[in-house]
Amino acid sequence: MIELKLAQRVGRIQPSATLALTARAKALAAEGKDVIALTAGEPDFETPDYIRDAAIDALKAKGPVDRYTPASGLPAIRKAVAHKFKRDNGLEYSPEQVMVNCGAKHSCFNLIAALIDEGDEVIIPAPYWVSYPEMVNFFGGKPVVVDTSSTGFVLTPDALKKALTPKTKLVMVNSPGNPTGAVWSREAQQALADVLRGTGVAVLSDEIYEKLVYDGEHVSFASLSDDAYSRTVTINGVAKAYAMTGWRIGYAGGPKHVIAAMGALQSHSTSNPATVSQLATLKALAEDPAELPEWKRKFIARRDVIAGGLNDIAGVNCSRPGGAFYVFPDFRGWIGKSHGDLLLKDDHVICEALLTRAHVAGVPGSEFGAPGFVRFSYAASDEEIRKAVERIAAFAKELK
Ligand SMILES: Cc1ncc(COP(=O)(O)O)c(C=O)c1O
Structure with missing residues (x-):
């Protein structure tokens, strides 16, 4: 043996x-x-019945639901995701700038794979979602953890400045956040965007809890300015807002070449997320659930x-x-x-x-x-x- x-x-x-x-x-x-x-x-x-019914109807109709779709998603869903980003977040993405993945976790994984080389530093505000440092480690990057527990679980511009080095490649933004539930205000995010101006640092804005904001407003980092838009990949999904964790659909919007790289990677790993889940998501993204x-x-x-x-x-x-x-x-x-x-x-x-x-x-x-x-x-x-x-x-x- x-x-x-x-x-x-x-x-x-x-x-x-x-x-x-x-x-x-x-x-x-x-x-x-x-x-x-x-x-x-x-x-x-x-999962609301009207979304479930869309999947059942697609399954009964047979045909496309049984088949592969393009690896980055059906053309119709890429359009629907682009439309959602515009409607809810004020973000102008063309369908080539968006893709669907097998959950937002997979969107994060693909993005980190596409951006991080051995030794690249990734700034991760702590408390953080457990998977961020693990994914960075997996690809040989170096998590640079910045404690926010004494500043209301919000990353301050000073703390960001201190953590930046010439090796910094990416900063994680997650509002509302897991595990803290903290919602980062427009001003707080703008202050971070101001620090990043003039650098080549990317931002992963994980907005999976977007629809679950009770105090304050949800702000998409990419919507803050043209500069913020050009350095940010916005990640979201249907798991939390539509009670669809089991359907495994996440999506990402960002610079075309970054999305193309994530798409190439996906085409050699999972291929498309399950077709039936894409069709259910098409229905889900049309409007917020009643x-x-x-x-x-x-x-x-x-x-x-x-x-x-x-x-x-x-x-x-x-x-x-x-x-x-x-x-x-x-x-x-x-x-x-x-x-x-x-x-x-x-x-x-x-x-x-x-x-x-x-x-x-x-x-x-x-x-x-x-x-x-x-x-x-x-x-x-x-x-x-x-x-x-x-x-x-x-x-x-x-x-x-
Ligand atoms: C911050 C954060 N991002 C991403 C995800 C993953 O979402 P999905 O189920 O779409 O992969 C989670 C799930 O717990 C999360 O808390």
Whole structure:
């Protein structure tokens, strides 16, 4: 027997901690434990029927739905994506400047593959979405992590200036953000655009939570100025706003040569995203779902319950985020305390204790570059959220 040797590049990445914890919470639930999993990064609503029906009709009609499409997507969907960018974001992209991918994660992966050479630096504001540094590492780039926890989870122009070097190739912008839910204002983004002016640095603006803004407004980085437009690739998708995580469609808009490079890569890797999903997305992008205002109302109510409830717990400090469906409380006040025989020495131990002793699953902040914090998703029922807060509060009372 031989042991196959893996490529060095896979040794540089770890499996997704969020997916692993979600699986762990599900396994405990399958064993009959009453676990409340606040780990998931997906809405708990169903894909609206009119989108589902478009897919069913396409499947029944047979023909094109059974076939490949061009690797970057059907001409009709590239047009629809370009139209969406204009309608919602004020961005003028021609259909050649946009493409569809197998989820926004895949859009990010393709873009990083297209831009990053060995040793290139990528500025990643922390707390960050877990996949950004992993993807950069995979391609031999160097994540330059900039902590934003003392500036309201917003990257400041000074911090950006300090992190820039001649090797900087790309800056990640993610508003509303995962894991913090922070919404970056127009002024905050404009200040970053001003710092980048005159450099050759690209921006990946991940706008997957665009439609889930409760306070403030959504601003597309590329819409700030012609200069910002020319350096930005805007990434979005249907997963969060249309409750379509399983359909696996993301999309990107940006400079034509960058999109062409991403398209060439896609033509040799996945080929087109599933044709049936493209056809459903065509319907989805025509207008916002009628359900969206109701979903937002529910998310706001849940956010207020979970953020308010966590804030009332001794040692926990939780801000009220303006978007997405996560809260990102600071648990540093618990570090050094004990629960029975267990010393809470870091956020991993806190999450382990909350999972096994309070039966509430969250994701340790360290996974997002923010030790001492925990991410809870409030894409869960009102009842689950209320109970989860009660359990964490009861656990807190037992700390010594
Ligand atoms: C910030 C961010 N970008 C991208 C994605 C990926 O979205 P998709 O499901 O479309 O791949 C996620 C999903 O959790 C996310 O949180």
